Amino acid sequence: MLIFGGYGQVGxxxxxxxAAAGRDPSSVVQLGRQQADIADPEAVQRVLAELQxxxxxxxxVFQPVDRCESExxxxxxxxxxxxxxxxxxxxxxxxxxxxxxxDYVFGCALRRPYREDDLPAPQNVYAASKLAGEHLVLxxxxxxxxxxxxxxxxxxxxxxxxTPFIERMLERARAGQQTRVVADQVISPTNAHDxxxxxxxxxxxxxxxxxxxxxxxxxxxxxxxxxxFEAVGARQLLRPTTAAEYxxxxxxxxxxxxxxxxxxxxxxxxxxxxxxxxxxxxxAYHPDLAPSA
Ligand SMILES: NC(=O)c1ccc[n+]([C@@H]2O[C@H](COP(=O)([O-])OP(=O)(O)OC[C@H]3O[C@@H](n4cnc5c(N)ncnc54)[C@H](OP(=O)(O)O)[C@@H]3O)[C@@H](O)[C@H]2O)c1
Numbered sequence: 001m002l003i004f005g006g007y008g009q010v011g012x013x014x015x016x017x018x019a020a021a022g023r024d025p026s027s028v029v030q031l032g033r034q035q036a037d038i039a040d041p042e043a044v045q046r047v048l049a050e051l052q053x054x055x056x057x058x059x060x061v062f063q064p065v066d067r068c069e070s071e072x073x074x075x076x077x078x079x080x081x082x083x084x085x086x087x088x089x090x091x092x093x094x095x096x097x098x099x100x101x102x103d104y105v106f107g108c109a110l111r112r113p114y115r116e117d118d119l120p121a122p123q124n125v126y127a128a129s130k131l132a133g134e135h136l137v138l139x140x141x142x143x144x145x146x147x148x149x150x151x152x153x154x155x156x157x158x159x160x161x162x163t164p165f166i167e168r169m170l171e172r173a174r175a176g177q178q179t180r181v182v183a184d185q186v187i188s189p190t191n192a193h194d195x196x197x198x199x200x201x202x203x204x205x206x207x208x209x210x211x212x213x214x215x216x217x218x219x220x221x222x223x224x225x226x227x228x229f230e231a232v233g234a235r236q237l238l239r240p241t242t243a244a245e246y247x248x249x250x251x252x253x254x255x256x257x258x259x260x261x262x263x264x265x266x267x268x269x270x271x272x273x274x275x276x277x278x279x280x281x282x283x284a285y286h287p288d289l290a291p292s293a
Pocket of ligand 1: 004006007008009011032033034036038039059060062078100101102103130148149150151153156159160161162
């Protein structure tokens, strides 16, 4: 297996969970942006020819979400055009591509967890670029797979990837900083290791097309932050706010919880509830925190 954007939180989690999934971790090759920029078709073709993987996982992404609003061309260049070229290169090389996408492809239509066959309605440039990437992946080959997930937290390699919301909240709570978090946006926060285990399962059973993989249940960003601040004993520092008041550059959907409907229909094990995922994240990376999560 070859992982593009391999040193981010999901890429690292794929390696960390390989043995538990019955795979040899040494058969997983991680490539950072410096070794293979997915926006460089020659680099992509070269690594596919050299390494001859059976499966490629694309974790490379142009983000954060707000930056995409001011750099739409760059967002579409990586999240759509480069992803489409990667999907075509994989098809030509006989490699199955697993591409990561996002709950943000959905709009504000529903108040129950979105299933794979619900209609996307992107609300910002990031979401639109990711949805375009999904279409290009699925158009390239019936063998490819798109995995949508939500609010991922894990541990990227030092110097790579993004710092997840949970870790940013922990830093603020520990530093004693007053913090406002939006209470009118609901997601399904997902432990990167649980996500990775789901990806291994889907690869193992030959899944194709679009799948949702998120920890079960739903929570607002504010309620999620409450769990973190309470664990540090700093609940008094946290205040709820609204998306309108917060005024982020990118408009975000009010509700994007996901249901892993197709995973369950295949008879595969559903992902654990989000509180369980968060408790294991704390136990693994912050064992000093109270186990109340
Ligand atoms: N994080 C979330 O909350 C969340 C939610 C829903 C969906 N997802 C999806 O999950 C996937 C993985 O996200 P993540 O949280 O693991 O991201 P991440 O930690 O930020 O990792 C992404 C990696 O992509 C690499 N990268 C960026 N541009 C690249 C390029 N042009 N070529 C090759 N590599 C490139 C970065 O490398 P460098 O560090 O070397 O720059 C980074 O390590 C993405 O598709 C994202 O849309 C994430």
